[in-house]
Amino acid sequence: MVYIYLPIIMCYCMQVHISSVGQDKMRITWITKASTKPIVYFTETAGVYQNSVLGTSSSYNYMTYKSDEIHEAVISPLKPDTHYFYRCGENSTKEYFLKTPPAEFPIKFAVSDAHMFSIFHIHTILLNFQCIHNAGDLGQTEWTNSTLQHISQSNYDMLLLPGDLAYADFLQSLWDSFGRLVEPLASKRPWMVTQGNHEVEKFPLFHKEPFTAYNARWRMPFEESGSTTNLYYSFDVAGVHVIMLGSYTDFDFESPQYKWLEADLRKVDRKVTPWTVVIIHAPWYNSNTAHQGEKESDDMKKSMEVLIFLARVDIVFAGHVHAYERFTRVYNGNQDNCAPVYINIGDGGNREGLATSYENPKPSISVFREASFGHGELDVVNATHALWTWHRNQDDQPIVSDSVWLRSHSSNPICT
Numbered sequence: 001m002v003y004i005y006l007p008i009i010m011c012y013c014m015q016v017h018i019s020s021v022g023q024d025k026m027r028i029t030w031i032t033k034a035s036t037k038p039i040v041y042f043t044e045t046a047g048v049y050q051n052s053v054l055g056t057s058s059s060y061n062y063m064t065y066k067s068d069e070i071h072e073a074v075i076s077p078l079k080p081d082t083h084y085f086y087r088c089g090e091n092s093t094k095e096y097f098l099k100t101p102p103a104e105f106p107i108k109f110a111v112s113d114a115h116m117f118s119i120f121h122i123h124t125i126l127l128n129f130q131c132i133h134n135a136g137d138l139g140q141t142e143w144t145n146s147t148l149q150h151i152s153q154s155n156y157d158m159l160l161l162p163g164d165l166a167y168a169d170f171l172q173s174l175w176d177s178f179g180r181l182v183e184p185l186a187s188k189r190p191w192m193v194t195q196g197n198h199e200v201e202k203f204p205l206f207h208k209e210p211f212t213a214y215n216a217r218w219r220m221p222f223e224e225s226g227s228t229t230n231l232y233y234s235f236d237v238a239g240v241h242v243i244m245l246g247s248y249t250d251f252d253f254e255s256p257q258y259k260w261l262e263a264d265l266r267k268v269d270r271k272v273t274p275w276t277v278v279i280i281h282a283p284w285y286n287s288n289t290a291h292q293g294e295k296e297s298d299d300m301k302k303s304m305e306v307l308i309f310l311a312r313v314d315i316v317f318a319g320h321v322h323a324y325e326r327f328t329r330v331y332n333g334n335q336d337n338c339a340p341v342y343i344n345i346g347d348g349g350n351r352e353g354l355a356t357s358y359e360n361p362k363p364s365i366s367v368f369r370e371a372s373f374g375h376g377e378l379d380v381v382n383a384t385h386a387l388w389t390w391h392r393n394q395d396d397q398p399i400v401s402d403s404v405w406l407r408s409h410s411s412n413p414i415c416t
């Protein structure tokens with residue numbers, strides 16, 4: 001294995017990840033040691049950079065830690081389903097490329113929590129203060145057998161990530177190694193995330209503000225959907241309305257999040273977005289013995305389940321429990337054909353291992369449950385049909401282990 005360390009001065013562009021900001025814009029986020037002009041050059045044609053956008057830079061403090069410079073710039077206008085080359089920072093020669101999501105069906109989402117990445121942290125911490133040449137990166141060698149590799153093979157348009165990103169848990173340098181680790185994928189396709197418990201990072205007496213690193217490093221397009229916080233937001237992509245909820249911020253009837261969700265659901269036009277998908281972290285339905293009785297699951301469900309049921313949300317994805325489980329369409333504990341399908345996909349692989357113990361007998365609303373590492377793919381083929389597949393990691397192959405065709409509620413006259 002060969003590592004190529006470049007002098008820090010040449011690291012113009014590190015930890016690059018991108019996120020969609022509406023139909024024709026993409027936010028490019030990257031980090032540098034030294035302050036630099038937050039400029040992004042982009043082009044559809046290789047080599048000739050006609051366009052540039054000047055963004056903003058920031059940094060944050062966490063107890064005695066001061067972050068490196070975090071830069072972001074929103075590039076536009078972009079065509080749908082199109083490849084672009086880009087470079088970030090002045091004088092940088094490193095070329096990245098991305099593909100924008102399609103404007104129409106079909107669209108393919110990869111769905112996984114990020115637990116999978118944390119198992120590689122141990123290898124990357126030491127490299128944190130170096131600039132590593134992409135081709136010889138230890139991380140990449142490790143990935144060949146990982147969930148991450150399987151996701152990259154799936155040719156997805158956008159990744160939906162239901163929280164628990166870096167598993168930094170107060171150790172801020174882990175955010176950097178995480179950023180470096182996911183860059184090969186997160187710089188190519190938009191990664192749309194919401195927060196998990198490992199992003200809170202409040203520290204009694206010393207750091208009272210939650211989500212400091214998460215908000216600074218993983219800014220999502222929240223203003224665009226009328227949200228006042230990075231902790232919950234929504235967006236439309238192709239014909240899908242995606243709602244990212246915050247399991248670790250207030251969700252009771254009186255809360256700003258509840259009021260925002262109510263208003264957001266009211267605005268959904270099923271002619272424009274026949275599908276609606278919700279992402280949370282702590283699952284509302286779960287027959288694993290792990291993470292039972294948590295208020296983020298039980299109380300949030302009590303507060304918000306009726307809203308998303310009446311709005312005919314099609315699917316609710318959750319993470320948190322380190323296993324895979326798919327429920328039938330459920331409302332208030334019972335099967336209901338106009339309710340969402342609940343899918344827990346917290347099995348990306350993490351240092352805490354799998355959650356292998358289940359409630360028995362299996363509740364009738366639970367269709368498929370298995371404690372194996374894997375990831376999911378949601379292929380929304382048209383306004384009425386979507387194929388959900390769960391890919392278990394086995395023998396270095398992503399095996400399709402659970403697969404189901406779903407019909408949109410908007411195409412079911414009984415539910416409209």
Ligand SMILES: *[C@@H]1O[C@H](CO)[C@@H](O)[C@H](O)[C@H]1NC(C)=O
Pocket residue numbers: 036037090091
């Ligand atoms: C980029 O190059 C220009 C011209 O060579 C130089 O003046 C400037 O300082 C460089 N910027 C950085 C961030 O190195």
Ligand SMILES: *[C@@H]1O[C@H](CO)[C@@H](O)[C@H](O)[C@H]1NC(C)=O
Pocket residue numbers: 144145396
């Ligand atoms: C994955 O790991 C196995 C055993 O550790 C090895 O034989 C195989 O070559 C690896 N696959 C890739 C693509 O590196």
Ligand SMILES: *[C@@H]1O[C@H](CO)[C@@H](O)[C@H](O)[C@H]1NC(C)=O
Pocket residue numbers: 381382383384385
């Ligand atoms: C939508 O896709 C499904 C599954 O491929 C197919 O059976 C159906 O005919 C399609 N509907 C339209 C309107 O194309």
Ligand SMILES: [Fe+2]
Pocket residue numbers: 164196197198281319320321
């Ligand atoms: Fe979690």
